[in-house]
Each structure stands twice: as C-alpha cells, then as structure tokens.
Amino acid sequence: MGYGRREDPKLFNDEQMRQYIADGYVVFEPDVPNDLHETIRQKLQFMVDEEFNYGNNxxxxxxxxxRILNSPEVQGALISVLGPGYIEHPHRFCHYISPDATQRTLAQNCHQDSYTPLGRPRQHYPRFARIxxxxxxSPVEIGPTHAIPGTQYHRRLTDQDRQNAIPIAGKAGTVSITHFDIGHAAGINALRQPRHMIKFIYVxxxxxxxxxxxCRDHIWRNPETYKTPHDLHLIWSHIWDWLCGKKDQYESFCASDPATYGLEDLHHNNLDKRLAAMHSIxxxxxxxxxxxxxxxLNTDDQWTRLAAIYTLGAIGQPAVQPLIETLLDTATHKDENPVPTSWNxxxxxxxxxxxxxxxxxxxxxxxxxxxxENSSEWARINAAFALGEMDTLAAQAVPALTRCLDDASHCVVRTATDALGSIRRNSKEFIPVLERLLKVGRPEWQMPDRRDWTPYDQVRVNAAMVFTRLGKDAISAEALLLDTLSDPNGHVAAFAxxxxxxxxTPSAMDGVMEYLMTRRWDESIEKGRLF
Structure with a gap:
C-alpha cells in the first residue's frame, strides 16, 4: 500500500457497532506485516531514549x-463510528511506561480524558473517537490500557467504576477504537519492560x-455479549438510532417490549429494578x-441518572418546561460559583x-x-451545547447562535462555535463572524494558562474546526484560511x-502543498549524518 492508494475499508458489522455503543470500545488487529510493529517499536524506543517525546509530532x-492508520481495518472502524468524512485531530501522543517508572495503582490511574489542551463539553453521541x-x-503483565465499559456516558468515574476496569491486552499490532469519554487507565507494568501505547484522536x-x-438490521438489539454491568437498552437504542440517521431516535426502543413496573420501583433498592422501571416508564x-x-438527574448514581435522562427524552414534550426550569435553577447556583475563566x-x-x-x-x-439570551452564562453555554447536539434539526437556531459569537464569555463563544459546526446550515450567516474571530480576539482572552494556551487560542481552534467541517461550503474563507496556516498555534494551522x-480548489491545494513541502521531514537524517 503506497501513498494515495488505499484498500477498501473493512467496516464494522452490526455486532461490533453494538459492542461499541454498549461498552464504548472495540478491539481488533490491522492486517499489516508483522515486522512493521517491531520497526515502529524500535523507532519509538529510540525517540524516548535518545531524543524526547514528540507529542503531537x-x-x-x-x-x-x-500504515496502521490507513489499514482497511482502522479506516473501516473510523468510518463505522464517525462517518466517512471524519477528521484527523492534530493531537496524538505516545504513552510510554519505562521499566523503572514509579507506578500508581490501577484505580488511581483511572480517568476520563481531557480534550487536551482544550476545555470542551462531553458528548453522548459518538463525535470524538480515540485509536x-x-x-x-501487550499482555496484562506489561500494563496495557484498561477500559471501563459503559462509562463513556458518565459525568465522572465512581469507585465502583474503577473496580470494573478491563485490560485491553493483545499481541503487537493490537488496535482499539474507543469513545473519547470512556473511563480508562494505564495498567501496572509488572514485567518492567518498555511499554508504548500511541493514541490518535478523530472527530x-x-x-x-x-x-x-x-448494517443489516436497522433495529437495535443488545449485543450478544457486553461487559457493561447493566442493561441500558433505552440509552443504547437511542444512540443506535442516531447513528442510523433516524428522525425518531426512539424507534428501536418502541419496537421492544419492556416489562411493566410501577412508579414505586423508581426507588427500589436494586439498581437493575430501578433501570427496568425507567424502561417501563x-x-x-x-x-x-x-x-x-x-x-x-446530576446524582452520583451514574447509571440511574443516565437512564433518567433518556426516560425523560422518551416522555417528550410534557417534560420540556420542567427540564428548562431545572436548568435555570442549576444555572443560578452555578453562576454563584462561576465557570472557570480558562476552561482549559x-x-x-x-x-x-x-x-x-x-x-x-x-x-x-x-x-x-x-x-x-439568558443572563446566566451557564444557561447560555448549556443551551448552545444542546442546540449543537441536535445537528440540522436546530437549523432555525443559527441566527441566535451567530449572535452568541459576540458574547463576552469565550466559553459561550466556543460552545456556540462548535454548535454551528455541528448544525452546518446557513453558513453564509456565520462565516464572516468566524473569520473575524480568527483575526481578532478580546484583550481579556489573551491570558496564558496551562501549556501557555490562552482562551483566544481555544476560540481560534474551534473556529478553524468549523471550517474543516464545512468543507467546500467554506470556500468564501479560503484566503483567510491560507493566512491561518501561519497561525502560531499548531492546532489552528492543522485544522486550517x-x-x-x-x-x-487549485489555489487551496497549492497552499496546502507549499505548507507541507516547507515542513517536509527527512527521516534518514540522524546524529552523525546531517545530509
């Protein structure tokens, strides 16, 4: 397989997609020569021993x-989960455990990833994935990544979640695709041998x-086997129907026949009974x-709160006003403890x-x-997020979201920007404002935070990402995007x-090639051989 020539992707089947939706990950092996993995391992080891961790590079x-990323298996997994037009995110990282590393316990290692180095809302629908x-x-003894099945929909990890971590072990070449928000952890390297895991992010x-x-069956059915500790048919079927592109995302659930439970079972001591009661409701x-x-909602019992969300979704219109009131009550409290100014x-x-x-x-x-238009920053952020999650259904919100791009809060601006990128309608209304955001930021957004990222860096990243999602519809911004290739922030330039x-267009591709040729890397150059 050479550059510009790819084999047909090997798409997931229904069972693999069901496993991804339920457990949050699928493990597979790309069909590439075995010696390729050893070549990669040796280069990575040289990098960490003699150079430094190159991070995104x-x-x-x-x-x-x-060769791994362009294999039919990886391409097929990404297309299956994210759609054929998926975007390769500029963030990549080699997670290395050296033989003499000080190690924490598995439970201490468990976490849900940050959208490094950005602050960004977690999403239930599969919009970000990790390879x-x-x-x-990578046997269990070398400390492979452990995943916590089902936690991709959790607000946070509980102590019980941490006990459910399962090793993603395998031979050289093993690949997994995970929902970005799934809980996971580096294992304990008991072999005291070098251990590499390289992650790549896609959108x-x-x-x-x-x-x-x-897809051979458009109606959701629970996987034949799943590792998530509880039956979340209601949630899983909703995500499945969204991925199928259905207008009614409760179609599959309505085709099921849940057992009948009473309202009193919502308070049953047994979690599975509470979940079954919500399915019945x-x-x-x-x-x-x-x-x-x-x-x-918003309780520590992650499985119950999750089922409550989608039960209210199934009830529909009668739940709207009570939910709006709940949001406003929470927003009032939140504004007394404001959103962190950095969101970094x-x-x-x-x-x-x-x-x-x-x-x-x-x-x-x-x-x-x-x-x-609410006075609460937190209410505006949540509303913008929600409208973005509705995709084209929220096309009528584009004018109001465009006005949000002039909000004093960069958190609101960033969330509204993401929402417009998801809706992808009436782009002529907001492209001029996004162009301005790429060129001019508020003075109060210039304060560096962790890794020297400023809020304005993050505004520009989100804006550039929208142009990537728009594709050919962003042609009016071509000249600005060519200038943006010189942006000092690498993420911004990568999305541009x-x-x-x-x-x-020919002019756009000329700019792309000029940019890439300038940054061409001669991998044969090494210490002692400079030309």
Whole structure:
C-alpha cells in the first residue's frame, strides 16, 4: 500500500457497532506485516531514549504508523463510528511506561480524558473517537490500557467504576477504537519492560444520515455479549438510532417490549429494578414520573441518572418546561460559583437536563433558543451545547447562535462555535463572524494558562474546526484560511490545512502543498549524518 492508494475499508458489522455503543470500545488487529510493529517499536524506543517525546509530532517522527492508520481495518472502524468524512485531530501522543517508572495503582490511574489542551463539553453521541495502538506484545503483565465499559456516558468515574476496569491486552499490532469519554487507565507494568501505547484522536465531521457500517438490521438489539454491568437498552437504542440517521431516535426502543413496573420501583433498592422501571416508564410515557426522574438527574448514581435522562427524552414534550426550569435553577447556583475563566485542559459536563432536552428533540428547540439570551452564562453555554447536539434539526437556531459569537464569555463563544459546526446550515450567516474571530480576539482572552494556551487560542481552534467541517461550503474563507496556516498555534494551522484540503480548489491545494513541502521531514537524517 503506497501513498494515495488505499484498500477498501473493512467496516464494522452490526455486532461490533453494538459492542461499541454498549461498552464504548472495540478491539481488533490491522492486517499489516508483522515486522512493521517491531520497526515502529524500535523507532519509538529510540525517540524516548535518545531524543524526547514528540507529542503531537510523533506521527511524522515515526511515519510507519501511517500504515496502521490507513489499514482497511482502522479506516473501516473510523468510518463505522464517525462517518466517512471524519477528521484527523492534530493531537496524538505516545504513552510510554519505562521499566523503572514509579507506578500508581490501577484505580488511581483511572480517568476520563481531557480534550487536551482544550476545555470542551462531553458528548453522548459518538463525535470524538480515540485509536490506541500497541507496537509491542501487550499482555496484562506489561500494563496495557484498561477500559471501563459503559462509562463513556458518565459525568465522572465512581469507585465502583474503577473496580470494573478491563485490560485491553493483545499481541503487537493490537488496535482499539474507543469513545473519547470512556473511563480508562494505564495498567501496572509488572514485567518492567518498555511499554508504548500511541493514541490518535478523530472527530466526526457531520451528523449521520444513514448507517456508515455494514448494517443489516436497522433495529437495535443488545449485543450478544457486553461487559457493561447493566442493561441500558433505552440509552443504547437511542444512540443506535442516531447513528442510523433516524428522525425518531426512539424507534428501536418502541419496537421492544419492556416489562411493566410501577412508579414505586423508581426507588427500589436494586439498581437493575430501578433501570427496568425507567424502561417501563419510557415505554408508557408516564408523565407522573417526571418529578421523580428530574430528581435523579446530576446524582452520583451514574447509571440511574443516565437512564433518567433518556426516560425523560422518551416522555417528550410534557417534560420540556420542567427540564428548562431545572436548568435555570442549576444555572443560578452555578453562576454563584462561576465557570472557570480558562476552561482549559479538561472536559466539562453539561447539565443532565440539557441531555434530556436534546433527546426530546423538536419541542425543546424554541425554549433552548430563548435561553441563548439568558443572563446566566451557564444557561447560555448549556443551551448552545444542546442546540449543537441536535445537528440540522436546530437549523432555525443559527441566527441566535451567530449572535452568541459576540458574547463576552469565550466559553459561550466556543460552545456556540462548535454548535454551528455541528448544525452546518446557513453558513453564509456565520462565516464572516468566524473569520473575524480568527483575526481578532478580546484583550481579556489573551491570558496564558496551562501549556501557555490562552482562551483566544481555544476560540481560534474551534473556529478553524468549523471550517474543516464545512468543507467546500467554506470556500468564501479560503484566503483567510491560507493566512491561518501561519497561525502560531499548531492546532489552528492543522485544522486550517485540512479545511483547505477539503475546499479543494487549485489555489487551496497549492497552499496546502507549499505548507507541507516547507515542513517536509527527512527521516534518514540522524546524529552523525546531517545530509
């Protein structure tokens, strides 16, 4: 396989997609020569021993990994989960455990990733995915990454979650694709041998309109086997229907026949009984349950709060106003403890009420658009996020979201920018404002934070990312994007580069090639051989 020539992708089948939705990850092996992994391992080892960890530049430093990423299996996994137009994110990293490293316990290592180095809301729908690759044999004893099944929808990890971590072990060449927000951890390296895991981040470019995997059955069925400790058919079927591009994201659930439970079972001591009760309420759309379900939002019981979100979504329009009131009550409290000014190096959990409003769909639109004018910063952030999660269904929100780009809060601006990139409609309205954001930022956004990133860096990254998602619809911004290739922030330039490639005009491609040729890397150069 040479550059510019790729084999047909090997798409996931229905069972693999069901496992991804339920557990949050799928493990597989790309069909590449075995000696490729050893070549990659040796180069990575030389890098950490003799040079330094190249971070985002690890792929050009070890370009053989491109063979892994462009293999039919990896391409097929990414297309299946993120759609055919997925975007390669500039963040990559080699996670290395040296033989003499000081190690923490597995439970201490468990975490959900930050959207490094950005702050960005966590999402239930599969919009970000992580590819993890081992170039060496990775038995449990060498400390492979452990995943915590089902936690991709959690606001945070509980002590019980940490006990459920499962090793993703395998021989050299093992690859996994994971939901970005799944809980995971580096294992304990008991072998005291060098251990490498390289991660790559990918992003969905547009909402699904049809299954992007080898789909033979459009109705959700629970996987034959799954590792998540509880049956979350209600949530899983909703995500499945979204990935299938269905307008009714409860179609699969309505085709099921959950057992009948009473309202009193919402408070049962047994978690599985509580979950089954919510499935029953969702099937009957029992509005009497709304107050009790709202009380279960934002609680520490992650499985219960998750089921409550999508039960309220199934109930639909009668739950909208109570959810809006819940959001406003929370926003009032939140504004007394303001959103961190940096919103840097982390992931932000939006209110559970907002996820429920997203699941309800059309009846939530007008109230959410109204919240964009609310005096509460947290309410505006949550409303913008929710509208973005609705994709093209929220096209009528574009004018209001465009006005949000002039908000004094960079958190609101960044969230509204992301939302416009997800909606991808009426782009002529907001492209001029995004162009201005790439050129001019507020003085109060210039204060460096962790890794010397400023809030304005993050505004520009989000804006450049929208142009990447717009593809050919961003042609009016071509000249600015060519200038943006010189942006001092590498993430901004990377997204501008990909946006230009997708625009695809001769002038855009000339700019792309000039940029890349200037940065061409001669991998044969090494210490002692300079030319």
């Amino acid at each position: 690890v792929l050009p430093r070890v370009p053989e990994m491109d 993890m690759y081992y170039p060496q044999d 969905r470019a547009e909402e699904p309109t049809a299954p992007s995997w080898d 969702a099937a009957t759309k029992n509005t009497d349950a709304i107050p009790a379900l709202i009380n279960k 190096e982390g992931a932000i959990s939006m209110e559970d009420a907002v996820h429920a409003l997203v699941a309800i769909g059309t009846p939530s639109l007008d109230p959410l658009i109204g919240l964009l 580069l990909e946006a230009l490639r997708r625009i695809g």
